[in-house]
Structures are given as C-alpha cells and as structure tokens.
Amino acid sequence: MSDLPQKVTIKEEGPREGFQIEKGPIPTDRKVELIDALSETGLKYIQIVSFVNPRRVPGMADAEEVVKRYRRKPGVRYTALWLNEQGFRRARATERVDIDGSIILATSDPFSIKNQGADFEQYAIQQEKQMQLYVAEGVERIRGGVMTAFGCNYSGDIETAQVLKCVARLLDIAAHNKVSLSYIGLADTMGWATPASIKRVVGAVRERWPDLKIALHLHDTRGMGVANAYAGLEMGVTQYDACVAGLGGCPFAGNAGAAGNVCSEDLVFLCEEMGIETGVDLEKLIDCASLAEDIVGHPLPGSVKVGGALSKLRRAVQQAKAA
Amino acid sequence: MSDLPQKVTIKEEGPREGFQIEKGPIPTDRKVELIDALSETGLKYIQIVSFVNPRRVPGMADAEEVVKRYRRKPGVRYTALWLNEQGFRRARATERVDIDGSIILATSDPFSIKNQGADFEQYAIQQEKQMQLYVAEGVERIRGGVMTAFGCNYSGDIETAQVLKCVARLLDIAAHNKVSLSYIGLADTMGWATPASIKRVVGAVRERWPDLKIALHLHDTRGMGVANAYAGLEMGVTQYDACVAGLGGCPFAGNAGAAGNVCSEDLVFLCEEMGIETGVDLEKLIDCASLAEDIVGHPLPGSVKVGGALSKLRRAVQQAKAA
Numbered sequence: 001m002s003d004l005p006q007k008v009t010i011k012e013e014g015p016r017e018g019f020q021i022e023k024g025p026i027p028t029d030r031k032v033e034l035i036d037a038l039s040e041t042g043l044k045y046i047q048i049v050s051f052v053n054p055r056r057v058p059g060m061a062d063a064e065e066v067v068k069r070y071r072r073k074p075g076v077r078y079t080a081l082w083l084n085e086q087g088f089r090r091a092r093a094t095e096r097v098d099i100d101g102s103i104i105l106a107t108s109d110p111f112s113i114k115n116q117g118a119d120f121e122q123y124a125i126q127q128e129k130q131m132q133l134y135v136a137e138g139v140e141r142i143r144g145g146v147m148t149a150f151g152c153n154y155s156g157d158i159e160t161a162q163v164l165k166c167v168a169r170l171l172d173i174a175a176h177n178k179v180s181l182s183y184i185g186l187a188d189t190m191g192w193a194t195p196a197s198i199k200r201v202v203g204a205v206r207e208r209w210p211d212l213k214i215a216l217h218l219h220d221t222r223g224m225g226v227a228n229a230y231a232g233l234e235m236g237v238t239q240y241d242a243c244v245a246g247l248g249g250c251p252f253a254g255n256a257g258a259a260g261n262v263c264s265e266d267l268v269f270l271c272e273e274m275g276i277e278t279g280v281d282l283e284k285l286i287d288c289a290s291l292a293e294d295i296v297g298h299p300l301p302g303s304v305k306v307g308g309a310l311s312k313l314r315r316a317v318q319q320a321k322a323a
Numbered sequence: 324m325s326d327l328p329q330k331v332t333i334k335e336e337g338p339r340e341g342f343q344i345e346k347g348p349i350p351t352d353r354k355v356e357l358i359d360a361l362s363e364t365g366l367k368y369i370q371i372v373s374f375v376n377p378r379r380v381p382g383m384a385d386a387e388e389v390v391k392r393y394r395r396k397p398g399v400r401y402t403a404l405w406l407n408e409q410g411f412r413r414a415r416a417t418e419r420v421d422i423d424g425s426i427i428l429a430t431s432d433p434f435s436i437k438n439q440g441a442d443f444e445q446y447a448i449q450q451e452k453q454m455q456l457y458v459a460e461g462v463e464r465i466r467g468g469v470m471t472a473f474g475c476n477y478s479g480d481i482e483t484a485q486v487l488k489c490v491a492r493l494l495d496i497a498a499h500n501k502v503s504l505s506y507i508g509l510a511d512t513m514g515w516a517t518p519a520s521i522k523r524v525v526g527a528v529r530e531r532w533p534d535l536k537i538a539l540h541l542h543d544t545r546g547m548g549v550a551n552a553y554a555g556l557e558m559g560v561t562q563y564d565a566c567v568a569g570l571g572g573c574p575f576a577g578n579a580g581a582a583g584n585v586c587s588e589d590l591v592f593l594c595e596e597m598g599i600e601t602g603v604d605l606e607k608l609i610d611c612a613s614l615a616e617d618i619v620g621h622p623l624p625g626s627v628k629v630g631g632a633l634s635k636l637r638r639a640v641q642q643a644k645a646a
Contacts, residue, residue, distance in 0.1 A: 004519070151633070156640035191630055195553050196327070196597040223589040223626030227550040230518050266546040274519040303546030307514055310474070317479035 007277040009239045011045040011215075012038055012264055014292060015066075016081055018247025020050055020059045022296055028062045030295045032069045037288045038244065039073040042280040043264075047079045048097075051087035067094040085133055092137070100182075101134040101142040103127040103170055107162040110154035111147070111189075124169055131177045144170035144184040145217070149201060151192020158192075160204045167205055167212075183213035183239065188228065191221025195231035202235040215239035218262040220246060220301070225262030226270055233276065242267045245289035245300035263302035265289050273310065282309045330600040332562045334368040334538075335361055335587055337615060338389075339404055341570025343373055343382045345619055351385045353618045355392045360611045361567065362396040365603040366587075370402045371420075374410035390417040408456055415460070422464075423505075424457040426450040426493055429470040430485040433477035434512075447492055454500045467493035467507040468540070472524060474515020481515075483527045490528055490535075506536035506562065511551065514544025518554030525558040538562035541585040543569060543624070548585030549593055556599065565590045568612035568623035586625035588612050596633065605632045 015035050019026055035048050048070060054061035063080070072078065077098045080091045091097045105127065106112040109119050116123055134142050146166040151158055167184055174181045186201060202214055216232045218225050218240070229240055246263035265285045271278045282304070289305040338358050342349055358371050371393060377384035386403070395401065400421045403414045414420045428450065429435040432442050439446055457465050469489040474481055490507055497504045509524060525537055539555045541548050541563070552563055569586035588608045594601045605627070612628040 153636050154640070156637050192633060194593060194596045220626065221630035222592055223549055223586065223630070224593065226546055227553045227593065230550045230553065263546065269545055270517060270547065270550065273517045303543060307544035307546070310515060313476050314479050317477070 003236065004233050004274060004276055005236055005238045007238065007279075008233070008271055009045065010043065010264060010267060010278055010280060011047065011239065011241045012043045012244060013047040013241050013261060014038070014244035014247040014264065016047040016050050016060075017243050017261055018245075018292065018296065020052075020057050021248055022059055024297065026059065026295060028065045028069065031062075031066050032071075034244075034288065034291055034295060035066070035070045035078075037284075037291055039071065039076055041284040041288060042278075043285075044075065044279065045077045045079060047081060050081035051090040052081070052083055064090070064094060067096045070096075072096065085130075088133065088137075099139050099141075101130070101139040102145055103131050103142065103173055103181075104145040104147060105166040105169060106147040106152075106189075107158045107166055108148045108152035108155035111152050114154065124173070127170070128173050128176070131173050131179065135177050135179065141182050142174070142179055143215075144174070144181045145187060146170070146184065147187050148189045149186040149193075150188045150197050151190060153190050160201055163201050164204060164208060167209070171209070171212075181212075183215050185215040185217050185239075185241070187217035188219050189217075191219040191224070193218065193228050194224055195227050198228050198231040199235055202232065202237060206235070213239070215241070217241040220260055220262050226266055229262055229267055230270060233271070233274075240267060244285065244302075245292040245305060246302045247292055247296070247300060260301065263289075263304070265304045266302055269304045269309070283311060326559065327556050327597060327599055328559055328561045330561065330602075331556070331594055332368065333366065333587060333590060333601055333603060334370065334402075334562065334564045335366045335567060336370040336564050336584060337361070337567035337570040337587065339370040339373050339383075340566050340584055341568075341615065341619065343375075343380050344571055345382055347620065349382065349618060351388045351392065354385070354389050355394075357567075357611065357614055357618060358389070358393045358401075360607075360614055362394065362399055364607040364611060365601075366608075367398065367602065368400045368402060370404060373404035374413040375404070375406055387413070387417060390419045393419075395419065408453075411456065411460075422462050424453075424462040424465040425468055426454050426465065426496055426504075427468040427470060428489040428492060429475075429512075430481045430489055431471045431475040431478035434471050434475050437477065447496070450493070451496050451499070454496050454502065458500050458502065464505050465497070465502055466538075467497070467504045468510060469493070469507065470510050471512045472509040472516075473511045473520050474513060476513050483524055486524050487527060487531060490532065494532070494535075504535075506538050508538040508540050508562075508564070510540035511542050512540075514542040514547070516541065516551050517547055518550050521551050521554040522558055525555065525560060529558070536562070538564070540564040543583055543585050549589055552585055552590055553593060556594070556597075563590060567608065567625075568615040568628060569625045570615055570619070570623060583624065586612075586627070588627045589625055592627045592632070606634060 049063035050060050079100045080097045082088045149163050218228050242264035243261040244264045246260045248260035268278050268280045268282050286305050293300045372386040372389050373383050402423045403420045405411045472486050541551050565587035566584040567587045569583045571583035591601050591603045591605050609628050616623045
C-alpha cells in the first residue's frame with residue numbers, strides 16, 4: 001500500500017453539476033442550504049454555480065442569487081463555472097466567487113465541433129484568448145483541462161498521443177502567457193475509462209511532464225468511477241472532482257446518476273478506509289447526501305449513504321466490548 | 324498491466340440471490356426465463372435456486388419446480404445453495420442440479436452464533452460432518468468459504484490472522500477427509516472491504532498457500548464492489564461471484580442493490596475493456612439485466628445496463644468513418 005498517497009483533495013461539484021441538470025425548479029434557498037451544509041464537512045473546494053445562458057440552463061438562472069445568499073466559511077474556496085467572457089464577468093461581479101480560471105481542450109475533434117462549434121485549432125485559439133483575458137484581469141489560479149481523455153462517443157477509443165497533444169498545447173498557451181498552470185485535469189467526459197486506461201494515460205502524462213500536477217474528473221456512467229479513482233490513487237493522483245450523492249446524473253429512475261460524476265462520499269469512504277486523509281467528515285457528508293436527495297426529490301446513486309459509514313458500526317462494537 | 328490475469332471466471336448468482344430476497348411472489352416461469360436467457364450469454368456457472376426452508380424463504384418455495392423447467396445448455400454448470408443435509412438431498416433428488424459442495428467458516432464468532440447458532444469450534448464440527456456427507460455421497464467438487472473475511476458488523480475490523488485461521492481449518496477438514504478443495508472463496512459478507520484490504524488478505528492467504536486457488540465473493544454495500552474486484556484482478560484472482568443487474572440487494576427505492584453482490588455486467592465490462600477474457604457476451608448480459616429488472620418490477624443497481632456497452636458506440640464510429 002506504500003504507493004498510495006497520504007492525502008488527497010476532493011473538489012465538490014455537486015451543487016453546480018446537480019442543480020443545473022434537474023428538470024424541476026429548485027428553490028434558491030434549498031441550493032444555499034446544501035452549499036452551507038457542505039461547508040461544514042471539511043471540504044476545501046466547492047463549485048457552487050455556473051454562470052451560463054439562463055435560457056439554455058434555466059436551473060442556473062438564479063446563480064447570482066445563490067452566490068449572494070450562501071455563507072462563506074473561512075478556508076473553503078467557493079468556485080464557479082463559466083464558458084465565456086460574459087460568464088466570467090458575471091462571476092467576478094458577484095465579488096463572492098473565488099475566481100479559478102481554466103483553459104480546456106478536447107482530444108476529439110467531432111466532440112469539439114459538436115459541443116463548442118470549433119475544431120481543435122479553432123478551440124485552441126479561443127483558449128489562447130481566454131488565457132489572455134485571465135492574465136489581463138489578474139486571475140492567479142488557472143488550470144488546464146483535457147476533455148474526452150479516455151474515450152469519446154463520437155471518436156471512439158482515444159490514443160494516448162492525442163491526450164499528450166492536448167496537454168502540450170495547454171502548456172504552450174500557458175507558457176506564451178507566462179502562466180504556470182496550477183494543474184491539468186484529465187476528464188473521462190463520457191465514462192469510457194477503466195483502471196487500465198487511467199493508469200496508461202496518467203502514466204504517459206507523468207512520464208513526459210514529471211512535475212505537472214494531475215487531477216481526475218471521473219464519470220460513473222458505467223460503474224467504474226470508484227475503481228478508476230482507485231487506479232488514480234495507485235498512480236499517485238491526489239486531486240479528484242466529485243459530486244455529493246452522485247448528483248449530476250441522468251434522471252433515470254433508480255439509477256439517477258448513472259452518468260453523473262463519481263460520488264463524493266463513496267470516494268471519501270474509499271480513501272479514508274485505506275488510510276488516505278481527505279479532511280472530510282464522512283458522516284457529515286452522508287448527511288449532505290441525504291439532504292441532496294431530499295432537495296432533488298428523487299433517489300440519487302451514491303452507495304455509502306445507503307450502506308452507511310463504518311465508524312458507527314465500529315463504535316457499537318467498541319461499546320459492546322466495553323459493556 | 325502485465326500483472327492482470329488473461330482470463331477470469333464469473334459465477335452468476337443472480338437467480339438465487341435475487342429471487343430469494345424479493346418480497347413479491349415471482350412466477351416460476353419468469354425465474355426460468357431469466358435462467359434460460361443467462362444460459363445464452365456465455366456464462367459457465369449459474370446458481371439457479373436455494374433449497375432452504377420455504378417458511379423462512381418463501382421466494383424459494385418453488386425451487387424444485389424451477390429446476391424441473393429450466394433448459395440445460397451443454398457446457399454450463401447449474402448449481403444450487405443449501406444449508407444442511409436436507410437441502411443437499413433435495414438438490415440431489417432433482418437430478419437436474421450440478422452438485423458443488425461447500426464447507427464454510429466465519430472469521431467472526433458473534434456472526435457465527437447469530438447466523439448459525441454455533442461458535443467457531445461448533446461450526447467447524449458441523450462442517451466436518453458436512454464434508455463426511457459429501458465424501459459418502461461421492462460429491463466431487465467441494466470448495467471452502469470464509470465469511471466476513473474483510474470486516475463484520477458485529478466484530479468490527481477483522482485481523483488477517485483470523486482469515487488465515489479459517490482457511491487453515493477448512494484445509495484441515497479437507498485433508499482429514501482426503502479431499503482437495505477446488506478453491507477457497509473469501510467473502511466480503513457485509514461490504515467492509517476496500518481495495519487495500521482485498522490486497523492485504525488475498526496476499527496473506529497466497530503467501531501461506533501459494534498453490535491454493537482463491538475466489539472473491541464481493542458485496543457492493545458501500546459502492547466498492549468493482550474497485551475491490553479490480554484489486555482482486557491486480558492480485559491475480561481469476562474467479563468472482565456476481566449477480567446480473569446487481570440482483571440481491573436490499574429493496575431500497577432507487578438504490579435497490581446497495582447491499583447486493585457486485586453486478587455481473589459491470590464486472591464483465593471492467594474485465595473485457597481491460598482485455599481480460601470472461602467468455603461472456605456483454606450485450607446479451609445487459610439484455611438479461613433489463614429482463615431481471617422487468618421481472619422484479621423495480622429498478623436494480625447495475626450501471627452498465629444504463630450507460631450501455633461501448634461495442635455499439637465503437638461500431639457506430641466505424642460506420643461513420645467508413646461512410
């Protein structure tokens with residue numbers, strides 16, 4: 001077990017991922033209630049809203065209002081997502097969002113064209129402009145992201161070389177602008193990854209850029225989320241995006257989060273039970289998962305919120321022995 | 324990846340695990356329908372019923388009838404579960420069950436007493452008698468099983484030494500009776516295992532008995548099932564019990580299989596996508612998972628049946644390229 005990291009950082013994306021996908025309108029106060037509860041778990045990063053077109057994502061039309069109302073806890077970084085300069089400026093204007101910039105590329109041209117209306121080169125030029133904006137605006141933390149790093153519904157399997165090409169270009173854009181990226185996130189955007197491909201891709205990036213910090217953004221579309229995170233841990237990856245209760249999935253009955261992010265409390269369970277520090281109180285996070293289920297009004301896919309933490313069982317065993 | 328096995332065996336337990344736990348009565352014909360569909364997937368072992376007290380397990384009251392009606396496919400072994408001599412004789416009497424015997428111990432005395440009304444020593448004596456019965460009856464395949472090998476709700480964490488003690492005793496019982504156990508199954512009966520404990524326990528058993536074949540029986544109570552199977556693969560374990568669609572779980576709405584076995588099709592996906600041969604046709608198994616959901620009438624927890632196999636997506640990409 002000596003290869004596993006001693007400590008990992010889990011970036012919570014549930015409020016943003018979860019509430020933007022729900023069909024029914026969720027009252028602003030309930031969104032704030034979940035964010036405030038998550039603030040008490042020990043999580044150090046919480047992505048709370050996205051600043052996107054309210055006509056396209058009506059669930060985020062109240063982003064400014066959520067940002068106005070949530071309670072900031074010292075030591076926690078409250079971030080947001082945006083897709084263009086307008087969104088960035090909306091986030092800035094609130095003065096209550098911690099501004100983390102990002103530049104992103106996709107390994108797959110068909111996906112890039114479908115989703116951004118831009119092929120690799122066009123998209124890279126947009127990211128160059130995005131980077132210039134961040135520099136001009138004094139944004140200090142900027143990360144890189146590679147979408148569809150492990151497979152793509154439109155391109156199929158992805159060669160490791162394509163991932164390396166994206167990472168190289170992101171680092172080039174950063175270098176042109178005299179920026180050092182805080183890390184590169186590799187995203188399994190469509191749930192194609194297995195532990196084997198996680199190891200292959202992370203290994204290839206690590207080999208070429210040994211000092212680059214790598215993060216994983218994993219989807220649980222095919223039930224591989226926790227196993228893929230474990231493969232990441234075995235590769236020494238110390239940062240993971242995750243969503244409480246597995247928020248963010250397709251709203252299929254009974255398997256509501258099949259396409260969602262890896263579930264935060266399941267990931268905390270994995271780490272803590274293997275002696276890897278997350279800084280997160282699992283029992284409090286499980287309470288947040290139950291709260292999230294209550295807020296969305298339908299079952300969410302996380303397992304540990306049903307199976308329960310082992311800490312309670314261990315305490316009961318201790319008490320029985322002492323009695 | 325060179326450490327992963329080239330080939331694994333998945334023993335399907337869905338019909339037995341799943342139908343014995345369901346509350347509503349399931350028509351015998353529908354049970355037979357699932358078994359017959361599973362026979363066409365390439366699975367080589369299917370546990371189809373249990374011969375237990377119909378007053379305690381009403382869902383298995385029709386065991387003889389199921390066994391009478393299912394269609395035997397050559398090359399597939401159709402097994403059953405029983406807990407005592409009476410059950411064994413019922414299975415035998417059908418003449419349509421492949422008789423695989425087992426002797427079992429639990430690491431945890433409180434669990435052993437609660438579940439079998441016998442502590443470790445008393446239970447071991449029962450298993451000795453069970454073994455004598457198998458020998459007298461000419462049963463050729465007999466396996467050993469260790470319950471609560473990775474933790475127990477009544478005893479808490481389990482020392483590796485306790486697992487070794489169980490394995491040693493099972494091997495002793497076999498040796499007394501001049502029997503060679505076909506393998507030892509290590510069961511995470513209550514969903515306490517993590518990839519780290521899988522590696523620790525499997526490693527310790529392997530170190531002491533290098534030639535002993537090990538199998539894993541994993542529960543997905545806390546979402547670790549697939550990750551634990553992956554840890555098993557990394558340790559070279561080539562045999563896994565699993566349930567189609569994750570059948571067998573507690574019937575919680577929306578997370579029906581939280582306490583069920585690891586899901587067969589998710590496990591097949593894990594293996595096949597990493598180049599490990601299972602002999603199972605994933606798309607056919609996914610159809611069985613949908614059938615299982617239709618039969619029980621509520622959502623079941625497997626992910627791949629929702630996310631889908633990658634083979635279809637790969638074919639579509641190929642067709643698009645060819646066009």
